[in-house]
Amino acid sequence: MSQPLLKVTQLAKSFSGVWALSDANLRVGAGEIHALLGENGAGKSTLLKALAGAQPQTHGEIWFNGETLKPDDSPVERQNKGIITIYQEFNLLPNMTVAENMFLGREPRRHNLIVDAKAVNNEAQVILDYLQLNIAPTTAVARLSVAQQQMVEIARALTLNARLIIMDEPSAALSDSEVESLHRVVRELKGRGVSIIYVTHRLHEVFQLCDRFTVFQDGRYTGSGDVAGTNVEEIIRLMVGRNVVFNRRDASLTHHQDKPIRLSIKGLSREKPPLDPHGIALKDVSFHVHAGEVLGIAGLVGAGRTEIARCLFGADKFTSGSFELDGKPYQPRDPMHALDQGIALVPEDRKKEGAVLGLSIRDNMSLSSLSSLLTWRYFVSPHKEDALIAAYRQALQIKMVNPEQEVRKLSGGNQQKVILARCMALNPRVLIVDEPTRGIDVGTKSEVHQVLFDMASQGVAVIVISSDLPEILAVSDRIITLSEGHITGELHGDEANEERLMTMMAINHSALNAA
Ligand SMILES: Nc1ncnc2c1ncn2[C@@H]1O[C@H](COP(=O)(O)OP(=O)(O)OP(=O)(O)O)[C@@H](O)[C@H]1O
Ligand SMILES: [Mg+2]
Known part of the structure; x- marks a missing residue:
């Protein structure tokens, strides 16, 4: 690769002494779709937040488009440099229209004063047409599906002159046909020379969509390469350090x-x-x-x-x-x-x-809090509760510092494991x-x-x-x-x-x- 657009070297991030990232490296070329992969809690979202200016790194360097970025840049400063982040929890305002959301704070104005609603809608329409999205600029965002809201976020990124668009698990909540249109739009962006960082747990997407990939394991870079030169087994090995087998339940038994x-x-x-x-x-x-x-x-x-x-x-x-x-x-x-x-x-x-999310893992899973939901009461000994949490932590490999940690501080996938464990602990x-x-x-x-x-x-x-x-x-x-x-x-x-x-x-x- 000649000079890349983005170069992340030895990035590290600690949260009160616990290292979420310890040695993250990433290079993304211009006009490249780059898959960022790794197990739950590997540090993907943490890296993306450092890139977005939402959460500065503890050390390490981010070099973008010819300059080293200041760690304390704000999200708006990063956005002005062309780094746009689309989180899974969208940042759109539900009661405003699609067009208003796309140009929020940057609306075309008449005589620099009054927002020119017609111009806002027209400009929005041009971008929506370009992306072949069948969404009217005047629709309220609250009426859109999750997939459509995501498309509006992408359309908004285009109004911001994005050079790098970061997508954290964009396909997680989409149906297959919605994923197809997402891929189509991502390829359009690439055609415009925009680079994409694409996080996903659906590994077949890597082979359908992406040019290059980078894998993290436990906050460390473990490998990268051309998608054309790899296969699923190699990627899984880089992610988990072992082979993974899927057991099918033996229905005949x-x-x-x-x-x-x-x-x-x-x-x-x-x-x-x-x-x-x-x-x-x-x-x-x-x-x-x-x-x-x-x-x-x-x-x-x-x-x-x-x-x-x-x-x-x-x-x-x-x-x-x-x-x-x-x-x-x-x-x-x-x-x-x-x-x-x-x-x-x-x-x-x-x-x-x-x-x-604001409660600890213990409070989410504890028998006493669960039994207060129910009329059948348990006798809860602290010992029994510890044993229960330990059992689920082990069985579902929940990555946590200790059960007193707030659920919001876990990675996305680990939060889901806590919810699963919580329902199972009810013994339904x-x-x-x-x-x-x-x-x-x-x-x-x-x-x-x-x-x-x-x-x-x-x-x-x-x-x-x-x-x-x-x-x-x-x-x-x-x-x-x-x-x-x-x-x-x-x-x-x-x-x-x-x-x-x-x-x-x-x-x-x-x-x-x-x-
Ligand atoms: N605000 C925080 N305070 C403490 N620890 C945190 C915080 N945010 C993230 N972490 C920890 O950092 C580690 C990496 O989390 P991160 O969200 O980056 O993982 P991820 O790779 O995005 O995982 P997933 O695939 O589950 O989304 C996790 O162990 C998590 O608990
Ligand atoms: Mg994540």
Whole structure:
């Protein structure tokens, strides 16, 4: 490579004596899409925050576009130099329009005074058209999907004359078709000579999209190279220092039909909520799950998977249908009541609904705080609590300094592990996990699966919702597929494969009925 655009050398960052990064190196060329990879807690987000001016490094050097950057630059100073960061928690203002957000603070004005709304909308439209985004500049951001909001952030970066756009797990919350349009836009940016740093745990994206890659392990640089000259195995070795195998659950060994039915759902239906632009209707959904069984629910985004989970958990209302739990009628009034009946949900949007980020890991996982949610009380000895936290820390490889640490100070993936552990510690009768390994690194995925198997072997009925078909196939004893709010099929784990699932997930129910 000739002179790179960005050169990071021996960057280190400590948080009160704990080194999040100790020896990070990174070189990114102009017009290059660079994958930044590593396990949960490897230090990726920490490096990105140092680049963005959000959190200065403790030592080491950042050289960008011909100059060494001052460690105490503010985010605005970095932005003016052309470094734009798109975090997973977006920074858009929901009640303002797309165009207003794109030009916030830099609006074209008439006579330098009055904001020229027409010019703002016109300029925004030019960029939205260029990116082939079908979004009107006058739409309020609150009405957009997560994927569209992300596109608006990218459009905003273009109005800022970005030279380097940093994306921290941009595809984590997107469906496959949304990921495709994200990739298309990222390639457009590259075509303009913009460089991209792209963080992801979905390793196949590296091969679809990226030119070069760099891997960190435990805050240290472990390798980099051309994507064309590597393979998944090598990248995983650089990430975790060992080979990773995925165990598929042996569905032939598990005869759940003999076990009692733990939960059954009959005729669950609901209308599309009028006030929610992304709401989904459910139409006559019926299925059951046995004690000790892992039931997978597969479907495209928008098929209604999360909606079923939320109805079961008492978080959403439904128009008709009934549930039975261990043979008795179960009518969830609200999530508290659902928990009290032994139904636990690990939600899809964990930042919003899951962990109490300001509390310690101990307070999130402790039996006393959990039992106060419930009417069945535990006798809690501190010893038992320590043992429980230690067990989950080990089983899920939660990277923490100690259980007193605040959850917000953990890396994204480790926060998710705490939420998983919290729900498992409730010892529920039914455990519903929605996208259980989203944001979790490739090395820990199989550990999460193992913990789900352990729950099932203790008799818990486990329902797994996942967009990751290999994951659904690896964990499920039985799989049901959902399309447009209808159940479209059921397969035993043994007979399922990606192709059959995809076909069943794509069945268009309304067209079938019309025919
Ligand atoms: N504000 C903070 N205070 C203390 N420790 C922190 C803070 N922010 C991050 N850390 C620690 O720094 C380490 C690296 O975290 P970082 O968020 O950079 O990881 P990551 O590679 O982005 O992981 P993930 O893939 O899970 O997002 C973690 O062990 C984390 O606990
Ligand atoms: Mg991160």
